[in-house]
Amino acid sequence: MYIKLFNGLPQEAHKIRNEVFIVEQGFENEYDSIDDTASHIVMFTDDSLPVATCRVFWSDEMSSYVLGRLAVLKEYRGRGIGSFVVTEAENYVRLMGGQILMLHSQCRSTQFYKELGYEEFGGIEDEEGCPHIWMKKLL
Numbered sequence: 001m002y003i004k005l006f007n008g009l010p011q012e013a014h015k016i017r018n019e020v021f022i023v024e025q026g027f028e029n030e031y032d033s034i035d036d037t038a039s040h041i042v043m044f045t046d047d048s049l050p051v052a053t054c055r056v057f058w059s060d061e062m063s064s065y066v067l068g069r070l071a072v073l074k075e076y077r078g079r080g081i082g083s084f085v086v087t088e089a090e091n092y093v094r095l096m097g098g099q100i101l102m103l104h105s106q107c108r109s110t111q112f113y114k115e116l117g118y119e120e121f122g123g124i125e126d127e128e129g130c131p132h133i134w135m136k137k138l139l
Helices: 011-024 081-095 107-115
Strands: 002-007 039-044 050-059 064-072 100-106 119-127 130-138
Touching: 002 081, 011 039, 011 050, 011 064, 039 081, 050 081, 064 081, 081 100, 081 107, 100 107, 107 119, 107 130
Parallel strands: 064 100
Antiparallel strands: 002 039, 039 050, 050 064, 100 130, 119 130
């Protein structure tokens, strides 16, 4: 497996997010203007099949870097790929001089992020009928 970093939304990340968030989870408002300027991390198998992605961007509103849209294709889950992608995002933020990484987690995924050192803050918010909560980690 290997990782590539892209500026803007590459076709590979678009395909993964479509499969996970739109087809599998039923979200409708998956893409936004942040995709145009965010850095996207994509993980590929050794035979160049894209299997996981996330985006990282600076948020003036949060005064922090934000990790978002972490997605792993269903057949590749449970192999540590999501954790590896998050670690790569953290390394990228450190390289950019960031000290904190925030994310808006689906509540059903908070344990995954807690195991990676993230802490919840704020209240639960609704995104298209799915409860989310902000989390952060000091890098």
